Amino acid sequence: MKKLIYMDTENRGFSVSRKSEKIKEIYLDNAATTKVDERVLKEMEKYHSEYYGNASSIHDKGEEAKSGLEKARKIIANSINASPEEIVFTSGGTESNNLAIKGIAFSNQNKKHIITTKIEHDCVLNACKWLEKQGWKITYLEVNSEGFVDVEQLKREINENTALVSIIHGNNEIGTVQDLESIGKICREKNILFHTDACQSYTKENLDVKKQNLDLVTLNAHKIHGPKGVGALYIRNGIKITPLAHGGGQEKGKRGGTENVPGVVGFAKAVEIAxxxxxxxxxxxxxxxxxxxxxxxxxxxxxxxxxxxxxxxxxxxxxxxxxxxxxxxxxxxxxxxxxxxxxxxxxxxxxxxxxxxxxxxxxxxxxxxxxxxxxxxxxxxxxxxxxxxxxxxxxxxxxxxxx
Amino acid sequence: MEYNKIVIKHFSHPKNVGEIKNADGIGKVGNPVCGDVMHVYIKIGKKKMKGKEKEFVKDIKFKTMGCAAAIATSSMITAIAKGKSLEDVEKITRNDVAESLGGLPPIKMHCSNLAADALREAIKNYRKKRGVKND
Structure with a gap:
């Protein structure tokens, strides 16, 4: 029997209903990613073509790159009231979140309890679910109808085995901004490390690691008109963290691999102009x-x-x-x-x-x-x-x- | 989007949207919890086809809540079925619908490609109303 296939004769010379292909797109998906700022591109360009050295090399070419890298580190540290040595550059938000959660978990094998929320980004939730399979206990805090964490529940869930509390700052889907200061205060009083994923809130909301008692903060570049593939993790001085990528001692041994200097420099430029x-x-x-x-x-x-x-x-x-x-x-x-x-x-x-x-x-x-x-x-x-x-x-x- | 032009066309300008008052058969499939629901309405007529008097789909309309693929497959099945004999229409498969649309993304083949099921339900409903046993 003949197959029942519908031949749509109107499809010949078919054109999409768009009035004209010339209409410029209206990009309203900036929580996914943003357009790179021209000034960022210009800054990065130099570090691709001119200051292309390896930041670990001891010759002048290496020194040029190193200087750009450290200048960028200072800018990013300043933006959150941290010290430059507390900033570790990574490949982005996902890596920073993984390093924070797994890195702290691996360094605290005697405390196998982590508290997070039900509204985290997938990379936090999936890192936690993976740890669950390795024997960690994870508490996923409830949120109210507006997406706020209940600090009283947080207090109740903290126990002597809790190593880390990880709570997103500005939610990527519904935009709810948590009160970091009051959460940070609770964690500091109970002597528990507090990590926040600030990918969406960075340069938009106030971030002050001292005032808000933050121990680890995830930052990234491509949500703020910087390049993709670059991020940072703030790790408060004195906190032990197990690296995920072992390498040649870069980033004080916390993240191996040749530094992405053009990306990092672009990241810092994006922060500067925000x-x-x-x-x-x-x-x-x-x-x-x-x-x-x-x-x-x-x-x-x-x-x-x-x-x-x-x-x-x-x-x-x-x-x-x-x-x-x-x-x-x-x-x-x-x-x-x-x-x-x-x-x-x-x-x-x-x-x-x-x-x-x-x-x-x-x-x-x-x-x-x-x-x-x-x-x-x-x-x-x-x-x-x-x-x-x-x-x-x-x-x-x-x-x-x-x- | 990851859809081809035919899918986009049927999604943007779906054919035969609506309900038929006093429909001879109604087929409802899907589940709001899953995000796709299709309602298909048919009106059956009789005419001579290849020398035999046959029942055929005189009119067909749909209402769908769902993604682009769900709307496009709904539109496409109405286009395929309209004017065809019931015995032919019953043979339309999910694959026929997808093929007529020039293909669907693999992930959409299952959940959003419910149109063939909805039409079959509508025919069942018609036969039930007429007291004909469904097999």
Missing amino acids: SEKEVGKMKKLRDKIINGIEKIRGAKLNGSREKRLCNNINFVFKGIEGEAIVGYLNEHRICCSTGSACSSKSLEPSHVLLAIGLKPEEAHGSLRISLSKYTTKKEVEKLLKVLPMIIKKLRSISPFGGN
């Missing part, structure tokens, strides 16, 4: 978007309104699915993201949205919009014009779209 003014601008645009989307029927903001990253917006829309929203936005050249199962490799809805109490069927309908210093008012206006039409259209297709 400004409070940009944060203020993003906050304004963020609130404009939140206020605009809240007018859409069946739209609900996730996370906190007040203690929220300046560039994060996260909504759920009733009766529709997030990947479809992102797909329609993409047709309008607007780049966003979703926590729906369909968009993830695991086909599970976002663990963060489930942790703040959303039902799986609600979590599927989420949309994350994340801004950068490059986001303009005009782009925001376009989003606010297009999004309600998209939601309306998807609801007209959905059996749960309502009227």
